[in-house]
Amino acid sequence: MIATLPVLPPDPVQWAWGLVLFWLALGFSALPLQRSPRALGRLVFPAGALGALGIAGVGMAGMVLPASTAILPIGLPDLPFHLRLDALSAFFMVLLGGAAFGVSVYASGYFRSMAPGPLALLALWYHLFLAGMVTVLLADDAYAFMVAWEVMALSSYFLVTTDHKIPAIRSAGFLYLLIAHVGAVALLLAFGVLHGGHGDYTFDAMRLAQTPPFWASVAFLLALFGFGAKAGLVPMHVWLPEAHPAAPSPVSALMSGVMLKTAIYGLLRVSFDLLDVQVAWWGTLALALGLVTALYGVIFAAVQSDMKRLLAWSSIENIGIIVAAFGLTLIFATDGKGALAALTLTALLYHALNHAFFKGLLFIGTGSVLHATGVRHMGHLGGLMRFMPWTAWLVLIGALAIAGLPPLNGFVSEWLLLQAFLLTPGLTQPYLNMVIPVAAATVALAAALAAYVMVKFFGVVFLGQPRDPALLEAHEAGWPERLGMLWLAAGCVLLGLFPALVIGWLAPVVQLLTGETLVNDASWLLLAPVSSERASYAPLIFFAVVLTVLLLTILWVRRVYHGRVRRSAPWDCGYPEQDARMQDSAEGFGQPIRQIFEVFMKVERETPDPFSRTPRYRGASLDKLWFLLYEPIARVAGWLSDQAARLQHGRIQWYLIYSFATLIVLLVFTR
């Protein structure tokens, strides 16, 4: 690694590339280390975590330094890799490094019980995945971008299918691979359109190219499809609820927290940087898609009873919110409202960063629960707060953050986004003016339902009584796991408490993409994006007040109201006998939502016999889009391949006749 770095001080881009090489070396060093699984856990993953910290540091530097470029001598002859680190890439590198540090620290403890052979492979793919993602952010030509994109997709496929002996996991992996590749094909075509026949696939050439509006729209639609497939936009979201539960928890955390953001990065890069024109209706389309995705995701999250599947649907919801913000940014930017575009883009970036932290935290939290209990289905969990207090409290922070409660980080970004929505009456397009309040209402609904989902998630898993006697054996997560979760939780808290600083820090990115920055006309204590008369938010003061009220209440209840321990039995507040079966279940909690939104779902129910001594209830709410969209496509593909299979007789003579006929026809044609 030292040798690849020239004389100090090199550009940030060289540091970043050095860290990529470091990760690659680390991944491959895992293979000879497979004899000693201890070394893998204690050496490789912590070293990877340090690399992540380094990436975050390079990103921090890249945010303030001017853009730096490098040309790597790898790739095809005459087609080297171009790298470039500007503020946008740097921001996403901070996101990646910050989230990956926590997840890698967590992973160094999490995988300790895995067999050494698979663990070495997992370490290899894990670091390859990280290196691929950073290279996606660094790439400055379509060729390097696509290579890195595929490295990312393939390594994450192998991570998803870590437990490939289970058929359901194999099919989940296949679905992921399929949609990833359909998306990649669209991206390839998008770059083809963008480069416009100059034969130069560097991003610099694309920036300079004058794309006619029609072809710009084609490129945008292809990019929206391709990146949407990776991000999980409806209707390309179907792989997420399958792949995330299949993958090991740290991998789900990385995929959901970071990999989905690379798609957002790609969207921003293509539409604001590479395309020289933006057309107004793109924003409307992205806004509509984002809102549909957000609502769809949160509704399905509310009816899940598998905790990782619930989180996967919640990721879809968050991606929906981010894409809606992206659409709104486009609308403002094309309408000439630079300041408002800056506000929306800030909200977008903020939310992407927040989601990386809280969703990463929640996913690794479910990993600890899974390790402790071996159960993913929420119907068998419950009351875990007593047995795993660390995990429970840290997950609670993540859950509150994702539910958008102040003073945590989720609130800040959603509040900023709603502020932006409230300012849309300034738009010059009258129809949009009328429709956008509905959109704002949808965002608010999604945020409220997200809180509902988190109450369900946390309440069913950690509160109440254990639903299974085996849960009494549940053990707390080890120290590396706790440290990993602590890091991410600290991120959620700090990002929530110091929004004014974060927004100031985001300014170079916003400046780069929209040409303006968000003016925060208050001190670091107070967040007032538009003007302090209109709306402002002071999280520290809020936090202090909440804390004071809480402490005073506890003190008052303990000391003044009744300080003594009361024992009561006879009527027991009306609950003389209460056991775990009387608690609200995951299905029961989601039932109202299922009633209201049943049009989107295909509900399968198995109700017990009224006289059964051991009644069992099973309910599943399936995605209707799967049956309306994907199954017909699959059937057509199956029919076509059946037709093609007729050519296969198994008789060698026929095969020879095929080539013979082809030869004759070609000869006739070439005459």
Add this chain to the structure above:
Amino acid sequence: MTLTYHLQIVNLLAALLLLISFAMLSQRRIAGLITLFAWQGAALAASTLLVAWSTGQHHLYYSAAITLVLKVIAMPWYFFHIVRKLDVDRDVEPMINIPTTMLIGIVLVIFAFNLALPISELSGTVMRSTLGIALATVLLAFLMMITRRKAIPQVIGFLAMENGLFFAATSTSYGMPLVVELGVALDVMVAVFVLSIFFFQIRETFDSLDLKHMEKLKEK
């Protein structure tokens, strides 16, 4: 004057090549087929030698030598060895009866000549009129592969196709570069070895070299 004389002999050898192709189409016995294949190789080697001598293209001598060693001596010997070892030399009924096959063959020859006409006018070599014959040899060999049921005749058909291509190369452009020819020769040798391994495997699996048994390998 000497050039025409050579040319006439080359044309004669080309005609012989075509004749042997037809003979191969009508030959039912595998041993006979191998003998014919050896003769075809001999005709090819002789014509290559003649072209080399008359035009002074030195690398064609090597080509002729390779052809002689590989296609006239080594491979026929090897095939005879396999046939003896596997004991498969019996009369075989082809898929289509022989007169019909011959008729299709004639149609193919006409097609090949028709096709070669504009190309050979472009070519400036002494042997340009033989391109049609080379193409016809390729097509006839292909036809033989289609009409045979057993594995060995198919491999011989494959090699006869290679003969035709080789002849086409010498007749239009005095052969391919030596490196390419060496590569092709190596390919052919490897192909023969791989295919002979297949013979033994097929034989072991199905107790016969009849390819209709391989239909079982189809999915479902």
